[in-house]
Amino acid sequence: MKTNLFISVIVSSLVIVALPAKAVxxxxxxxxxxxxRNWYLIDKDGRWIISxxxxxxxxxMDNLPTYNEKEYVKTNGYYGYGCACMDVVxxxxxxRISEIRGGESLPLSTCRQDPNVPKSP
Structure with missing residues (x-):
């Protein structure tokens, strides 16, 4: 009985080690x-759903970058968009973005001048 438990623990440990880590x-x-409560990141690969x-x-979600007023375009009262880089899974x-690890807001000109980023939303 102890042998079966020991083998079960070893096999479980190997399975956990073998699972790939989610890449950031x-x-x-x-x-x-x-x-x-609607958030998206629009980049060269498409429109990523955040929420x-x-x-x-x-x-x-508490890791979303914050903006100062100069680098944020309001389109619907308080709501709008800005330019950002985010570390995500x-x-x-x-x-879909499944996890936000961090990020930073960037000047609007960074996204406007990047040929890989679509025109503003």
Whole structure:
């Protein structure tokens, strides 16, 4: 009985070690918050869902970059967009950001001048 438990523990440990770690990647583009609790990052690869009102929400929302007024475009009262780079874990099959590890806001001109970033949202 002890042998079976010992083998089970070893096998479980090997499975945990064998699981791939989720890769953190840096993505830069327009961080868009058009309405309450709706957040997207729009970059060269598409429109990544960060959160949707009443539904999906990435882990680490408190790690979203903050903006000063000069580098933020208001499009709907308080809501709008800015330019940012974020360290994130993604689900590329669903174009979702699953976790936000950190990030920083950038001058609007950075995204406007980058040929890889789509025109502003």
């Amino acid at each position: 990647e840096t993505r830069c583009g327009w961080l868009h918050n058009p309405t309450p 949707q009102q009443g539904g999906y929400e990435a882990q680490g 993604t689900d590329s099959d669903r174009l």
